Amino acid sequence: MDFGFTPEQDALRAQARRLLDQELPLERILAWSAAPSALDRALWKKTAALGWAGLTVAEAHGGLGLGAVDLIVLLEEMGKSLCPLPLAATDLAAAALGALGDGAQQAAWLPKIARGDVVATVAIAEGSDVPTADGVAARAGARGTDVTLDGTKLFVPDGQHADLLLIAAREGAGVSLFAVPADTPGVTVRPLVVVDATKPAAEIALAGAVVPARNRLGAVGGAWPTLARLVDRQTITHAAEMVGSADAALRLAVEYAKVRRQFGSPIGRFQGVKHRCAEMLCDVESARSLVYYAAWAVDHAPDDVPSYASMAKAAASEALDTAGEECVQIHGAIGYTWECHAHLFYKRGRQSHVWLGAPDEHYERVMTVLQHG
Amino acid sequence: MDFTFSAEDEAFRAEVRAFIRDHLPKRSGQDQMDVEEGMSDLPALYKWNQDLHAKGWVGFHWPREVGGGGGTISEQMILKEEMARVKAPMLGLSYMGLAWVGPALIKYGTQEQKDRHIGPILRGEVQWCTGYSEPGAGSDLAALQCRAVRDGDDYVVNGQKIWTSLAMWAQWMILLVRTDPRAPKHLGITCLLVPMSTPGLTVKPIKEMNGGAMFAEVFFEDVRVAVANRLGAEGQGWDVTKDALANERSSIADVWALKHRLEAIRDLAARRTRRGRPAIEDPGIRQRIARMETQVEAMRLNGLRFVTKQLRGEPLGAETSINKLIRARIEIESGRLARDIEGSFGILAKTSPHAVDKGRWQKVMLSWPPFVIGGGTPNIQKNVIAERILGLPHDV
Numbered sequence: 001m002d003f004g005f006t007p008e009q010d011a012l013r014a015q016a017r018r019l020l021d022q023e024l025p026l027e028r029i030l031a032w033s034a035a036p037s038a039l040d041r042a043l044w045k046k047t048a049a050l051g052w053a054g055l056t057v058a059e060a061h062g063g064l065g066l067g068a069v070d071l072i073v074l075l076e077e078m079g080k081s082l083c084p085l086p087l088a089a090t091d092l093a094a095a096a097l098g099a100l101g102d103g104a105q106q107a108a109w110l111p112k113i114a115r116g117d118v119v120a121t122v123a124i125a126e127g128s129d130v131p132t133a134d135g136v137a138a139r140a141g142a143r144g145t146d147v148t149l150d151g152t153k154l155f156v157p158d159g160q161h162a163d164l165l166l167i168a169a170r171e172g173a174g175v176s177l178f179a180v181p182a183d184t185p186g187v188t189v190r191p192l193v194v195v196d197a198t199k200p201a202a203e204i205a206l207a208g209a210v211v212p213a214r215n216r217l218g219a220v221g222g223a224w225p226t227l228a229r230l231v232d233r234q235t236i237t238h239a240a241e242m243v244g245s246a247d248a249a250l251r252l253a254v255e256y257a258k259v260r261r262q263f264g265s266p267i268g269r270f271q272g273v274k275h276r277c278a279e280m281l282c283d284v285e286s287a288r289s290l291v292y293y294a295a296w297a298v299d300h301a302p303d304d305v306p307s308y309a310s311m312a313k314a315a316a317s318e319a320l321d322t323a324g325e326e327c328v329q330i331h332g333a334i335g336y337t338w339e340c341h342a343h344l345f346y347k348r349g350r351q352s353h354v355w356l357g358a359p360d361e362h363y364e365r366v367m368t369v370l371q372h373g
Numbered sequence: 374m375d376f377t378f379s380a381e382d383e384a385f386r387a388e389v390r391a392f393i394r395d396h397l398p399k400r401s402g403q404d405q406m407d408v409e410e411g412m413s414d415l416p417a418l419y420k421w422n423q424d425l426h427a428k429g430w431v432g433f434h435w436p437r438e439v440g441g442g443g444g445t446i447s448e449q450m451i452l453k454e455e456m457a458r459v460k461a462p463m464l465g466l467s468y469m470g471l472a473w474v475g476p477a478l479i480k481y482g483t484q485e486q487k488d489r490h491i492g493p494i495l496r497g498e499v500q501w502c503t504g505y506s507e508p509g510a511g512s513d514l515a516a517l518q519c520r521a522v523r524d525g526d527d528y529v530v531n532g533q534k535i536w537t538s539l540a541m542w543a544q545w546m547i548l549l550v551r552t553d554p555r556a557p558k559h560l561g562i563t564c565l566l567v568p569m570s571t572p573g574l575t576v577k578p579i580k581e582m583n584g585g586a587m588f589a590e591v592f593f594e595d596v597r598v599a600v601a602n603r604l605g606a607e608g609q610g611w612d613v614t615k616d617a618l619a620n621e622r623s624s625i626a627d628v629w630a631l632k633h634r635l636e637a638i639r640d641l642a643a644r645r646t647r648r649g650r651p652a653i654e655d656p657g658i659r660q661r662i663a664r665m666e667t668q669v670e671a672m673r674l675n676g677l678r679f680v681t682k683q684l685r686g687e688p689l690g691a692e693t694s695i696n697k698l699i700r701a702r703i704e705i706e707s708g709r710l711a712r713d714i715e716g717s718f719g720i721l722a723k724t725s726p727h728a729v730d731k732g733r734w735q736k737v738m739l740s741w742p743p744f745v746i747g748g749g750t751p752n753i754q755k756n757v758i759a760e761r762i763l764g765l766p767h768d769v
């Protein structure tokens with residue numbers, strides 16, 4: 001029994017912290033969030049050279065062949081830095097290719113992903129933020145050896161930065177997944193204007209976009225069971241980022257509470273402040289434990305994944321939503337200024353809370369699993 | 374990360390399961406934390422204690438030299454978990470003797486004291502009570518005033534203790550007294566072991582809000598305690614008891630008790646109705662149940678992270694306050710939720726013939742203070758977390 005990390009995982013965490021502190025201090029994130037620009041491809045390549053982009057890609061395809069627990073170590077650190085690199089989205093696409101792609105499809109894309117040459121994402125959701133099979137209305141129609149795609153995908157994580165889009169579309173009675181290069185004619189990617197600019201998302205309009213049928217990943221109409229599992233994976237990796245962000249928001253508030261003085265004393269001495277911080281720590285650590293276990297379950301206890309993904313997301317949502325808000329409050333009026341970093345965490349909290357499902361949706365699922373297994 | 378156990382550990386688990394099959398006493402077994410119920414069938418519990426002791430499973434984590442079981446951390450986990458899973462009674466009758474008197478004796482006791490006390494604690498022959506709190510010293514325990522003055526080979530004790538759990542049944546008390554009123558408040562305190570039958574000592578039970586009486590006031594009037602019954606040096610009392618409380622094990626058994634309670638709440642919600650439908654279909658009720666399940670699961674996993682630290686030989690610090698705080702929330706919310714699910718039946722007292730589940734939920738609603746106030750209130754836990762983990766300044 002060991003519910004902790006290996007020395008290798010600790011080293012990975014330390015590496016991530018060093019690189020993120022160096023390359024993406026919060027001042028840089030702040031500046032970037034005022035005017036979000038293109039993805040920093042040089043930085044993406046640099047992290048790919050360290051193995052991040054291909055972390056969970058099989059070694060045969062140029063990846064490190066590591067697991068979900070290793071991945072969330074990175075993501076937790078990225079969450080602390082509010083790092084906008086598209087690691088979670090790219091990992092999700094790589095996992096989809098790994099699960100549904102045939103040998104040729106994997107060989108075509110995975111090595112490029114692992115090298116950092118191709119940024120990828122998966123487009124499932126449309127009208128509803130929690131992706132469901134019924135919610136997939138985009139259509140795929142066969143035309144000879146080609147497939148034509150029509151419809152609109154919403155809330156596509158890092159869609160504007162992706163070179164490769166894996167698009168879920170209705171085909172026959174089921175849902176299929178297609179590998180669609182972003183520059184395919186008939187594909188229009190528009191960045192969504194979001195509250196938290198450090199968490200980019202896009203709208204993808206498909207108007208008669210044509211891809212060869214060999215770009216279908218898996219059987220005709222047979223992708224949903226795998227996509228459902230991938231949504232859980234996405235929920236867990238997102239919760240890991242949220243735990244990192246909540247931790248950082250709490251630390252930011254605590255450090256300020258140690259130095260800001262009022263009534264002749266650091267404000268962190270007042271229980272109205274210190275007890276809120278203690279409660280936040282309690283909630284952050286609880287969410288962290290749930291995320292760690294959920295990530296472990298991805299590779300070792302698949303039956304546990306649905307309910308733990310939901311518990312982790314609900315707990316992380318509550319922890320970060322509160323930590324971001326308290327971080328603003330504990331800073332007083334300074335917390336309301338653009339220069340203070342508190343609002344970055346507040347926005348991340350408010351946005352992530354509902355992204356991939358607000359706590360009430362996840363609690364409902366926890367209850368369903370409890371009742372029906 | 375690895376949630377599997379070694380082959381030796383799994384063999385140990387099988388041994389525990391076999392033992393349970395052969396020796397677990399039959400009992401109503403609703404709520405493991407229920408003291409009243411826990412004391413209900415003493416002969417069976419005494420037998421249970423003897424059977425456990427024969428296996429070395431009472432004081433399982435104590436060293437073998439003193440009569441403990443010398444169990445490894447993972448074996449302790451397995452033992453606790455397997456027992457809690459089947460709602461077994463506590464692992465030994467001498468509740469406080471096992472929880473902190475024994476560990477304090479092992480660390481600070483003379484050979485004579487160990488020889489005299491540890492055997493009876495392990496065999497469940499003696500009940501201990503804890504005389505720390507006073508009317509003027511609760512959260513601020515070090516402010517205690519109960520006075521002991523040296524007189525030849527005795528200390529003469531005068532003063533009062535309060536909230537002393539089990540005082541009316543106990544044969545011995547672990548007592549904190551002030552021996553040096555001029556010393557700084559943490560340093561003038563001494564720990565004594567006192568037979569409850571000593572002349573001058575009187576016990577006055579206190580009625581609780583649930584109608585029961587599990588704790589008491591204890592008065593000392595020229596109570597003579599032999600110096601040989603002093604635990605640790607004079608003035609060392611604070612360290613003796615502080616260390617002992619830090620010996621509290623992780624919260625595995627508590628987690629299982631709460632899991633069982635939530636299971637029973639789900640069952641209650643399936644039987645009760647709201648607007649003509651089972652209450653368990655009500656979205657509001659579902660949210661509250663699932664949120665509590667999530668918190669209990671977090672408490673379980675937090676506990677596993679803390680145990681992992683211990684297994685890796687790292688010291689456990691103030692982290693355990695995190696689970697105490699979560700537990701306090703769940704203790705209170707579970708009683709409130711059960712009442713809400715009961716609906717109109719929630720107004721009925723435990724003794725009403727109409728009471729649902731023989732009044733079990735009224736009892737839960739009226740019996741959380743031992744787990745919330747006893748052993749440090751939530752505010753005090755928050756101070757501990759804020760100061761020791763987050764490094765925020767002391768407020769007092």
Ligand SMILES: Cc1cc2nc3c(=O)[nH]c(=O)nc-3n(C[C@H](O)[C@H](O)[C@H](O)COP(=O)(O)OP(=O)(O)OC[C@H]3O[C@@H](n4cnc5c(N)ncnc54)[C@H](O)[C@@H]3O)c2cc1C
Pocket residue numbers: 271502503504505506507510511512513535536537538539588742743744746747748749750751752753756769
């Ligand atoms: C069921 C039960 C069994 C018990 N059994 C025993 C026993 O066997 N032996 C024994 O010695 N004691 C026992 N106790 C006593 C217990 O340890 C004390 O009740 C506890 O430490 C709190 O002390 P108090 O009751 O005097 O409350 P107080 O210390 O007076 O606290 C009252 C309120 O003030 C708050 N407060 C106090 N100080 C602060 C602060 N610095 N910051 C913020 N808020 C603060 C508390 O959180 C609480 O809400 C038991 C208590 C209960 C309820």
